Amino acid sequence: MTKNVYKAHFALLAANLIYGANYIIAKGIMPDKIRPSAFVFIRLACCTLLFWILKTLFIKEKVERKDLLRLALCGLLGAAANQLLFFHGINLTSPVDASIIMTVTPVLVLIFSVFILYERITKNKLIGITVGGIGAIILIVYGGNAAGTSSVLGNVLVFLNATSYGLYLVVVKTLMKKYNAMTIVSWVFLFGFIFMLPFGLPDILATDFSAFDTDTYLVIGYVVLFTTFFAYLFNVYALNYVSPSVSSSYIYLQPAISFIMVSIYAYVLMKDEYAQDINLIKILSCLLVIVGVYIISKPPKDSSKLKAKKQHY
Template sequence: MKNSVKVHAALFLVALIYAANYSISKDVMPRYMGPFGLVLLRIVGATLFFGVMSRLVAPHDRLTGRADNLRAIACGVLGIGLNQLLFFSGLNLTSPINASLIQTIAPVVTVLASALLLGEKLTLKRVLGVGVAGLGAASIILSKGPVAAGGQDGLLGNVYILLNAAAFGVYLVLVMPLMRKYHPFTVLARIFLVGAFIAVPAGWQQVQAADYASFPPGIWAAIAYMVICLTIVAYLLNNWALKYASPALLGAYIYLQPALAVIIAVSLGKDQLTWDRAWQGLLIFIGVFLVSRKPRPSQLAAVPPLESIQD
């Protein structure tokens, strides 16, 4: 199999894993376990895995210097702890389609953070893209369309997802220097450990309160999916693809995630697609497309690659 085919297959599988999670997580939350409990299981599982892998693959690689260690702490707080707590809290309250559409705003935040933290120049086209994508996201957040059942606060859930996307967008800018300097497993082991210090106290009560004896096999499978596929497998595939894929290709697969999420959610009866959501999503896609357009070659060095959404 040619390398290009393998890259496309890996990126498609990553997009499919993330897209399916929007519906799979709704089967578990909040009936069997609260969102913070799921975050605890996911982060602790990933912390153990990446901690062991870092010792096996790069035993002598260590983060050095005060600046890199502080950057790793910031990445663990924003990209692991807050990112996942906000995502699962938001998904618990809003609908899979709303969450998948709002999350595509992350590349916009990445570009804005690059301008503030790395001094990247904002072009007129990118500023226009930020405005268009922001309009689409705001219209979804403020809309009164169908949300999760049970009278849950869909507006609050939408806001949580927006904050989640913002946290992850800033995280991408902060983590790239570490990924280029150290082995990925070394970085991941550290930032997931930092995230665990946030997730454990936040989710411990919900993990203890769960009635595990009542979990049917399908719920156990869903939890295993979130811990293994969503966190470990998706990252490994995405990290491998980053060696060969261009930022433009990665950006294209960002668009694919909500499309797959809509198909999965509608086919499983978890959500419904309306014309309002269609045009709101279109606004976001147009805005992200404009923001993701490559600047002139002289500006490319400061731009971190747009990775697929990892939640």
């Protein structure tokens, strides 16, 4: 792999470590301190401002009018719908369940990529998704019968979030060769904020900010700066050098990270409500999805080099 591709994989790893921790961190203050839609309002408002400040200072690039509709679609899929569905879903269901369900994203991305980008499905992608998918299926089937904090409605909302995010990854890829990553993410968040307003504004006006404590502000800060600002930048940067299916495959790491966080909350911080979400089957399943990430991220062998090698012998 080239140096830029290595950097792209490192960016994807960092983004998904952040996302994996976010499942339980964000859930910790909902709905007692803040409602999901109000949380999304703060998240999008702050990051839209941050992205546009950076773009204004460092990126002097204009978007063609014909591309605004596609950017608006990206804003709907990758910011508004994606975040509203996720926060309402995680508010209702287990962090482990949510991270498991999100592993369906690479499958959806491959399907969308075949029809929209005409992407070729390589052997490594099929094997990696199959191995990781087996781990995810085991977790989903077993998790549905296990005790814990799961919810059918919450799981459905998280699945719809995965679908929205998967389609976003494919649609935004078509803009990557034309515009700077900062330009794209700035417009995506601006449109996302506009689409979110009817849902988030009533809840933000009803929020009792006087009830916020230090932990509440720390959680909001983590979600705004890391889960949103840095993670989105990492993902957009990576899409310049790897395909949407490779990018989405890193989501297989999230159940493992979520499981570790739930373990800390259950056994270190003594949060008993999370203890039932942890068992040996889930540990083994998470190992499978990690192996799936490794396989799918391996570059295909250079057929020209193999051919030259054979001719040499």
